[in-house]
Amino acid sequence: MNSSRPVTIKDIARRFRCSPSTVSRALNDHPAINEDTRKNIQEYAREVGYQRNEVSLSLLNKKTATLGVVVPTIGNYYETAVIEGLHTVLQPLGYTLNICVTNENYLLEKEYLSKLLSNRTEGIFLSVSQETYDSGYYEHLENVIQRKTPLIFIDREYEDFETSRATVDDYHGAFAAVEHLITIGYKNVAHLKGPNGLTVSEQRFKGYRDCLKKYDIAIREELIINTNFQVESAIVPTKRLLDLDSPPDAIFGVNDQVAIGAMRVILDRGLKIPGDIGIVGFDNSPISAYTYPSLTTISRPGRKIGMEASRLFLNQINASGDFTHESIVLPSELIIRESSLRIS
Amino acid sequence: MNSSRPVTIKDIARRFRCSPSTVSRALNDHPAINEDTRKNIQEYAREVGYQRNEVSLSLLNKKTATLGVVVPTIGNYYETAVIEGLHTVLQPLGYTLNICVTNENYLLEKEYLSKLLSNRTEGIFLSVSQETYDSGYYEHLENVIQRKTPLIFIDREYEDFETSRATVDDYHGAFAAVEHLITIGYKNVAHLKGPNGLTVSEQRFKGYRDCLKKYDIAIREELIINTNFQVESAIVPTKRLLDLDSPPDAIFGVNDQVAIGAMRVILDRGLKIPGDIGIVGFDNSPISAYTYPSLTTISRPGRKIGMEASRLFLNQINASGDFTHESIVLPSELIIRESSLRIS
DNA sequence: ATATCGAATGCAAACGTTTGAAAAAATTTT
DNA sequence: AAAATTTTTTCAAACGTTTGCATTCGATAT
Numbered sequence: 001m002n003s004s005r006p007v008t009i010k011d012i013a014r015r016f017r018c019s020p021s022t023v024s025r026a027l028n029d030h031p032a033i034n035e036d037t038r039k040n041i042q043e044y045a046r047e048v049g050y051q052r053n054e055v056s057l058s059l060l061n062k063k064t065a066t067l068g069v070v071v072p073t074i075g076n077y078y079e080t081a082v083i084e085g086l087h088t089v090l091q092p093l094g095y096t097l098n099i100c101v102t103n104e105n106y107l108l109e110k111e112y113l114s115k116l117l118s119n120r121t122e123g124i125f126l127s128v129s130q131e132t133y134d135s136g137y138y139e140h141l142e143n144v145i146q147r148k149t150p151l152i153f154i155d156r157e158y159e160d161f162e163t164s165r166a167t168v169d170d171y172h173g174a175f176a177a178v179e180h181l182i183t184i185g186y187k188n189v190a191h192l193k194g195p196n197g198l199t200v201s202e203q204r205f206k207g208y209r210d211c212l213k214k215y216d217i218a219i220r221e222e223l224i225i226n227t228n229f230q231v232e233s234a235i236v237p238t239k240r241l242l243d244l245d246s247p248p249d250a251i252f253g254v255n256d257q258v259a260i261g262a263m264r265v266i267l268d269r270g271l272k273i274p275g276d277i278g279i280v281g282f283d284n285s286p287i288s289a290y291t292y293p294s295l296t297t298i299s300r301p302g303r304k305i306g307m308e309a310s311r312l313f314l315n316q317i318n319a320s321g322d323f324t325h326e327s328i329v330l331p332s333e334l335i336i337r338e339s340s341l342r343i344s
Numbered sequence: 345m346n347s348s349r350p351v352t353i354k355d356i357a358r359r360f361r362c363s364p365s366t367v368s369r370a371l372n373d374h375p376a377i378n379e380d381t382r383k384n385i386q387e388y389a390r391e392v393g394y395q396r397n398e399v400s401l402s403l404l405n406k407k408t409a410t411l412g413v414v415v416p417t418i419g420n421y422y423e424t425a426v427i428e429g430l431h432t433v434l435q436p437l438g439y440t441l442n443i444c445v446t447n448e449n450y451l452l453e454k455e456y457l458s459k460l461l462s463n464r465t466e467g468i469f470l471s472v473s474q475e476t477y478d479s480g481y482y483e484h485l486e487n488v489i490q491r492k493t494p495l496i497f498i499d500r501e502y503e504d505f506e507t508s509r510a511t512v513d514d515y516h517g518a519f520a521a522v523e524h525l526i527t528i529g530y531k532n533v534a535h536l537k538g539p540n541g542l543t544v545s546e547q548r549f550k551g552y553r554d555c556l557k558k559y560d561i562a563i564r565e566e567l568i569i570n571t572n573f574q575v576e577s578a579i580v581p582t583k584r585l586l587d588l589d590s591p592p593d594a595i596f597g598v599n600d601q602v603a604i605g606a607m608r609v610i611l612d613r614g615l616k617i618p619g620d621i622g623i624v625g626f627d628n629s630p631i632s633a634y635t636y637p638s639l640t641t642i643s644r645p646g647r648k649i650g651m652e653a654s655r656l657f658l659n660q661i662n663a664s665g666d667f668t669h670e671s672i673v674l675p676s677e678l679i680i681r682e683s684s685l686r687i688s
Numbered sequence: 689a690t691a692t693c694g695a696a697t698g699c700a701a702a703c704g705t706t707t708g709a710a711a712a713a714a715t716t717t718t
Numbered sequence: 719a720a721a722a723t724t725t726t727t728t729c730a731a732a733c734g735t736t737t738g739c740a741t742t743c744g745a746t747a748t
Contacts, residue, residue, distance in 0.1 A: 004492045005406075006464075008704060019728050024706060034726060049490050054462040055402045056704035059733045062349075064399065074424045083418065087445060091452075096459060099443040101431060108435075115440060118398040120350075146393050148348045231634050257631070264634040287601070290575050290608040292636050352734060363698045368736060378696060400734035403703045 007048045016041060027052075058120065066096045067313070068116035068124040071154075072104045076229070076257070077285040078302045079127075082154060085306020086125060089314075095122075106131035110140040117143065123150040123313050133197045150316045152309050156199045164312040166305050166328040170200055170282075173298040173332030174207025177252050177280040180296070180334055182215050184342045186250035186278050190223035190241050192234055192262060194254040204254055204282065223248055227258045234261030242269055249277055250340075256281035256288045256297055263291065263339065279339040282332075293338035301330050351392050360385060371396075402464065410440045411657070412460035412468040415498075416448045420573070420601070421629040422646045423471075426498060429650020430469060433658075439466075450475035454484040461487065467494040467657050477541045494660045496653050500543045508656040510649050510672040514544055514626075517642040517676030518551025518596070521624040524640070524678055525594045526559050528686045530622050534567035534585050534592035536578055536602045548598055548626065567592055571602045578605030586613055593621055594684070600625035600632045600641055607635065607683065623683040626676075637682035645674050 009027075013020045018037070025033045026041040027050075058064045069086060071079050087097060098121065100112040109129045116124055124144060132138065133156070141161060144151050153165035181189050191208045194201030205224070212219055222244060225237035234253065238261065241248055253259030259281030266277050273279055273293050281288055281297040288295040308328045316323060353371075357364045362381070370377045370385040371394075402408045413430060415423050431441060442465065444456040453473045460468055468488060476482070477500070485505060488495050497509035525533050535552045538545030549568070556563055566588060569581035578597065582605065585592055595610075597603030603625030610621050617623055617637050625632055625641040632639040652672045660667060 006491060009706095010704075020705075021707075021729080022727060024704095025727090028706085030707095032726065037726080049487060051458070051462050051487075051491075053403075053464065053704050054459075055399060055408065055464050056733085057706080058399045059397075059403055059703090059735095060705055062733070074418055074427065075421070077419070080418050080424075083445070096442065096444075096463075098440065100440075101427070114395070115398075118395050119440075120397065120399050143393060143395075147350060147395075231630050260631060261634050264636060264638075267636050286575050287604060287631060290605050292608060292611050294608075353736095354734075364735075365699080365737075366697055368734095369697090372736085376696060381696080397734050400703085401736080403705095403733090404735055406703070 006053070007050050008053065009050075012041060012045060012048075012050065015044065062120070064120050064122055065094050066098055066119065066121050068098050068100060068112070068121045068126075070100045070102060070109060070112055070116075070124060070126045072102050072127060072129045074099070074101055076255075076283070077287075078283055078300055081302025082306040082309075085303040085308075086310050087306070088303070089307050089310035093314075102129045104130040106135055106137065113140050113144060117147055117149060121149065123152070123317070125152045125154055125309055125313070127154040128156045130195055130198055133199075150313055152312050152316075154305060154309055162325055164309075164316060164325045164327070166309040166312060166330070167199075168300050168305060168332050169329050170203035170332065171207045171210075173282065173300070173334075174204035174252070175211045176207075176332075176334045177282065177296075177298050178208050178211035179214075180336065181250045181252065181278050181280060181340060182211065182217070184278070184340065186342065187217075188220075188223065188246070188248040189217075189250045189252055190225075190248035192227050192237055192251060192253045192258045193224055195226060195228055201254060208252055227254060227261075229255055229257060231257040231261040234258040235265055238262040238265040242266070242271075251277065251279050253279065253281045256283045256285045256295060259295055259297070259339075260287075260291055263293075263295070273339050274341050278342060281339075284335055289337065291339075296337045296340035297335050299333040299335055301332070304330055350397070351394050352397065353394075356385060356389060356392075356394065359388065406464070408464045408466055409438050410442055410463065410465050412442045412444060412456070412465045412470075414444045414446060414453060414456050414460075414468060414470045416446050416471060416473045418443070418445055420599075420627070421631075422627055422644055425646025426471075426650040426653075429647040429652075430654050431650070432647070433651050433654035437658075446473040448474040450479050450481065457484050457488060461491055461493065465493065467496070467661070469496045469498055469653055469657070471498040472500045474539055474542055477543075494657055496656050496660075498649060498653055506669055508653075508660060508669045508671070510653040510656060510674070511543075512644050512649060513673050513675050514547035515551045515554075517626065517644070517678075518548035519555045520551075520676075520678045521596050521626065521640075521642050522552050522555035523558075524680065525596065525622050525624060525684060526555065526561070528622070528684065530594035530686065531561075532564075532567065532590065532592040533561075533594040533596055534569075536571050536581055536595060536597045536606060537568055538598040539570060539572055545598060552596055571598060571605075573599055573601060575601040575605040578602040579609055582606040582609040586610065586615075595621060595623050597623065597625045600627045600629045600639060603639055603641070603683075604631075604635055607637075607639070618682065618684050618686050622686060625683075628679055633681065635683075640681045640684035641679050643677040643679055645676070648674055 009020045009023045012023045023041055026038045102109040106129055109132055151163045153163055155167050178189055193205050227233040251262050253262055259279050263273055263279055271277055281295045284297045284299040288297045312326055353364045353367045356367045367385055370382045446453040450473055453476055495507045497507055499511050522533055537549050571577040595606050597606055603623050607617055607623055615621055625639045628641045628643040632641045656670055
């Protein structure tokens with residue numbers, strides 16, 4: 001078919017019987033170009049819809065103005081908030097964000113990173129996939145480091161790597177959540193944990209565990225059950241909790257989704273929230289304020305994380321020699337709502 | 345600093361005192377290359393972490409294997425499902441998806457499209473922003489058409505453009521939602537409408553309106569109030585509905601978020617769902633099955649839309665001359681849950 | 689020894705753009 | 719009118735890779 005090759009600077013040069021350099025300069029308002037020439041060329045270019053081939057420029061300047069954002073999922077509120085934060089800072093600086101979703105899949109993550117490097121991406125924001133965590137392979141990351149492509153870890157990270165990173169203080173958030181439940185009188189706090197191995201899951205679990213320790217409450221293994229962050233994954237675990245001989249009187253969910261799933265099961269059993277069972281989630285997703293009952297939760301400043309991560313990246317590329325990596329940990333905050341208001 | 349320029353084919357050629365062509369062929373397993381040469385070069389390349397510069401290849405072949413996905417937002421379940429669908433089909437074919445979020449902003453949309461064209465993106469999936477709709481400007485789209493870059497509309501579209509498009513049957517979905525409410529006995533169905541002007545909003549509104557017509561129910565303007573798809577935006581409108589002299593006994597929300605917001609207000613007033621007021625949402629978002637009460641809704645096959653859109657794109661680029669654009673409309677389906685189970 | 693052949697490698701152009709330096713053209717000064 | 723100066727344009731190289739064609743080098747057949 002009429003494939004209609006995009007018009008190039010050479011095409012325009014031919015049309016005006018001049019050299020490509022002249023056209024290039026004319027289009028870029030170079031002062032050495034005659035006023036008339038400039039006008040004519042610019043007008044013609046607009047007419048025929050000329051558009052600079054950025055690919056050739058990227059090759060020439062070794063700059064692509066493209067950044068990779070590699071995340072396990074974009075299904076949750078938090079991730080989209082992070083992306084929005086990155087976008088807020090970086091888009092105005094002319095960067096294009098290349099968003100890659102790994103679905104928690106190691107091979108896909110590896111492929112994406114390789115592709116980003118091949119495409120000469122100028123920086124990569126990475127929240128590693130669960131499979132990567134599990135497998136412990138990380139050569140694909142060493143590749144990035146070797147290329148000196150700035151790599152910023154978001155949330156999840158390998159402790160072994162020396163890079164900048166931005167995370168939310170999951171540990172203290174979780175601690176605060178559980179402490180809140182305990183101080184208002186709940187005695188048996190269960191935890192619907194995230195997938196094992198992920199920093200996010202483990203940090204929140206640690207917060208849960210250490211808080212119980214602080215209040216001299218023995219940890220009951222049967223009160224800790226895994227979920228996968230999805231609302232559905234909370235159903236069976238919650239039922240199991242309720243079916244225990246000595247069921248919990250409070251549940252700390254690894255995130256809001258899981259907490260909402262748990263609430264549903266509890267209400268279905270005819271139990272009262274927060275009367276019989278108190279619930280706390282994590283994320284402060286928009287919906288959490290409007291569930292019935294509304295959900296006590298821990299804020300998780302995704303947008304801010306994105307903006308901080310951007311800052312870390314910019315620091316790194318603007319560094320002059322004496323650069324050291326930075327670790328930003330943003331605080332998370334307890335937001336008390338109905339699901340944990342024990343009527344005392 | 346040590347900027348560590350990535351190693352190129354020329355570097356390798358120098359090292360082996362051979363020409364770049366030989367290196368290129370060796371790396372690509374060209375049969376004319378001596379077995380030893382090939383092995384040595386490949387091994388060395390692996391050692392030094394050589395990685396093909398895809399930018400130069402893009403320039404040479406005029407192929408970027410990159411597709412643009414321009415959407416107003418990625419905050420909702422639906423959009424992420426669409427992206428997942430696109431991804432499912434196109435990632436295995438080697439395409440990189442460049443996801444651009446316009447925040448419903450015309451200028452940003454324009455800028456993104458221009459950038460995608462400049463970067464020689466091979467196709468664009470577009471769900472136009474609200475501002476674009478409102479303003480009626482669409483030169484930025486003509487630009488894409490002129491370049492013959494395949495343009496696939498998702499959900500929202502300009503009727504004036506001749507392109508392929510994939511949409512969900514919002515009209516009949518909305519119709520079914522309202523019909524469901526009416527047939528089980530609700531008499532005064534309100535509608536929390538989406539922003540004016542958007543296809544999605546208007547189609548659902550039309551479904552609402554036409555269904556009332558079918559059952560000879562007069563349309564009461566005061567029962568139709570705008571929201572912006574966000575859960576918060578349903579609060580004030582719902583209160584206004586409940587404060588009417590003759591309040592509705594059912595509400596059809598433009599999406600699940602809005603419906604959930606409405607439910608919350610209604611429950612806060614001490615009214616029963618579905619006893620006093622029936623609720624139907626739209627999207628069948630994961631959370632809708634686990635709200636309390638669970639939400640009757642209309643399914644919206646985002647993943648499928650993404651896959652269909654991919655198919656349309658592939659059809660277009662593989663077409664041999666006699667290509668005509670296609671419009672796919674996927675059905676949406678009523679999913680009955682507790683929020684509309686009137687106890688009769 | 690020479691022609692013939694096959695294998696292995698090199699040359700050069702191409703993709704589209706920018707840019708320093710050189711060249712050409714136009715203008716001003718002497 | 720020639721020289722000097724300024725303005726405008728062109729040349730050529732560069733970015734990294736691929737690829738058709740030519741070349742080189744041995745080896746084999748005559």
